[in-house]
Amino acid sequence: xxLFSRRGRKAAxxxxxxxxxxxxxxxxxxxxxxxxxxxxVDADGTADxxxxxxxxxxxxxxxxxxxxxxxxxxxxxxxxxxxxxxxxELRMEVDQxxxxxxxxxxxxxxxxxxxxxxxxxxxxxxxxxxxxSLRDSVxxxxxxxxxxxxxxxxxxxxxxxxxxxxxxxxxxxxxxxGVDGPxxxxxxxxxxxxxxxxxxxxxxxxxxxxxxVVRGHEAMAPQELIPLHLPxxxxxxxxxxxxxxxxxxxxxxxxxxxG
Numbered sequence: 001x002x003l004f005s006r007r008g009r010k011a012a013x014x015x016x017x018x019x020x021x022x023x024x025x026x027x028x029x030x031x032x033x034x035x036x037x038x039x040x041v042d043a044d045g046t047a048d049x050x051x052x053x054x055x056x057x058x059x060x061x062x063x064x065x066x067x068x069x070x071x072x073x074x075x076x077x078x079x080x081x082x083x084x085x086x087x088x089e090l091r092m093e094v095d096q097x098x099x100x101x102x103x104x105x106x107x108x109x110x111x112x113x114x115x116x117x118x119x120x121x122x123x124x125x126x127x128x129x130x131x132x133s134l135r136d137s138v139x140x141x142x143x144x145x146x147x148x149x150x151x152x153x154x155x156x157x158x159x160x161x162x163x164x165x166x167x168x169x170x171x172x173x174x175x176x177x178g179v180d181g182p183x184x185x186x187x188x189x190x191x192x193x194x195x196x197x198x199x200x201x202x203x204x205x206x207x208x209x210x211x212x213v214v215r216g217h218e219a220m221a222p223q224e225l226i227p228l229h230l231p232x233x234x235x236x237x238x239x240x241x242x243x244x245x246x247x248x249x250x251x252x253x254x255x256x257x258x259g
Contacts (some may be wrong), residue, residue, distance in 0.1 A: 036081055058202050063211040067184050074212060077104055079117045079226030081212040082184075090205075101228040106207060113191030113204050114226075118185045119212045119220035125180025126223060130187065131156050134176060143171065151205050152179050177208065183225060184215045196238055205208075 046089040057063070062069070067083075074081040075160065080102065093103040093114075105151045106113045134156060135145040143160040155178070159171035161236065188208055194200040215226060 013072075057204050059151055060208040061234065062209045063179050063181065063186050063213060064185070066212055066214040067182075069212040072210070075101075076227040077212050077231060080104060080115060080228060082106065082115075083207070083210045085207065087153065092228070093154075101230060102225065106204075108203065108207075109193065109199075109200055110193035111190065111200060113207065114189040114191075116169070116187050116210065117215075117217065117226040118187070119222055119224045119226060120180060120183055120185040121222050122183055126185040127153070127180050129164075130178060130185070131176070133215035134158070150177060152177055152208065154178075155245065167221065179208070181213055182215070184213045185223075186211065186213055251255050 024086060040215075064070070069081075072083055074083050077092075078101070082088075085108070087108055089107040091105040091107060091112075092101055092220055093105065094100070095102050103114055103116045106115065120127065131147070131154065135158075138145040138158045138160055143158060147154050147156055149155075156176040157173070159173050160178065161169050162172045164170045173191070173195050175195055177188040177190065179186045179188075182190045190204055190248070194204050213226070220226070244251075
């Protein structure tokens with residue numbers, strides 16, 4: 001396990017990304033589907049392949065609810081528990097206004113997986129709604145967003161426009177994965193080399209399948225962030241900022257190292 005770091009709330013990136021294209025690019029992100037994605041979607045624009053098929057051999061049965069997680073040594077972050085993996089660096093995002101932990105970034109081999117867990121209704125999941133909102137937001141900002149079937153069901157590949165240092169417009173690719181659990185929703189955002197490296201992508205998929213979500217029994221509004229804390233820290237329930245709801249486009253801010 002690598003060092004622990006702590007993030008503020010300013011937007012920035014510190015992991016290796018596939019090279020972003022300029023404004024006249026027409027291709028998709030490295031490793032992301034192009035026209036082939038259209039062949040896998042249903043009439044409503046979503047892709048259900050993978051939901052009912054057997055799991056790939058590199059995956060475990062998670063992400064797990066705390067009530068049915070197998071015994072394994074994990075790092076306790078409150079609402080999420082992360083398995084210890086050689087070479088994995090854990091970086092926490094902290095709201096500098098409230099000091100509340102708002103997300104965890106799992107960094108491995110030049111790629112980063114941001115994970116957050118949210119409360120969900122008892123009777124329905126959130127991923128379909130969140131995915132639609134995310135897609136509309138990205139397209140509305142001039143980016144591209146495509147659905148494709150993935151190991152956990154439908155996922156979203158986005159390319160969000162960013163201003164480059166030379167003044168030209170580039171596109172930052174990301175892979176959004178969502179998993180609906182019992183009264184919780186886990187969102188994962190993969191960026192970096194794993195977008196174009198199938199072997200590394202599988203490493204992160206395996207990691208997601210080993211995560212544990214600890215929803216707790218407290219009453220929470222749908223899309224409310226399940227509280228997190230720093231490794232080894234203990235906090236009272238529901239200490240997340242009251243306005244900390246699911247933001248489809250929220251990404252990792254700047255890093256301040258601790259420890």
